[in-house]
Amino acid sequence: MPQHWQNLARCESGSNPPNWKHDGGDFAGAFGIYEGSWLDYRYNGYPAHPAQATPWQQWRVAKRIAAKYGIAEPWGCWRGPEHAWVRNGMPEYGST
Numbered sequence: 001m002p003q004h005w006q007n008l009a010r011c012e013s014g015s016n017p018p019n020w021k022h023d024g025g026d027f028a029g030a031f032g033i034y035e036g037s038w039l040d041y042r043y044n045g046y047p048a049h050p051a052q053a054t055p056w057q058q059w060r061v062a063k064r065i066a067a068k069y070g071i072a073e074p075w076g077c078w079r080g081p082e083h084a085w086v087r088n089g090m091p092e093y094g095s096t
Helices: 003-013 036-039 055-069 081-087
Strands: none
Touching: 003 055, 003 081, 036 055
8 A cells, every 4th residue: 555545544543543433423534434335435345434444445445535535535544734744645644
């Protein structure tokens, strides 16, 4: 998985390393995927909830969502100067 996707997962889940089992209710998994979006964009055979999916499965679904909406639209951690480290593919967690 490319570094910027790993950075996004760390930022969205609020942990380093990313918390792939994060369950925040409506937003879950390391990418904080909205449950309705997960159900719309998951592949056949994937778990019903993002927190139950493997990191690879979560990444594949996140890429499908990004292909539809662009990467900046669904993820707050991609926007704003405070999250430049996410976009730039830098490994630092939480630094600009």
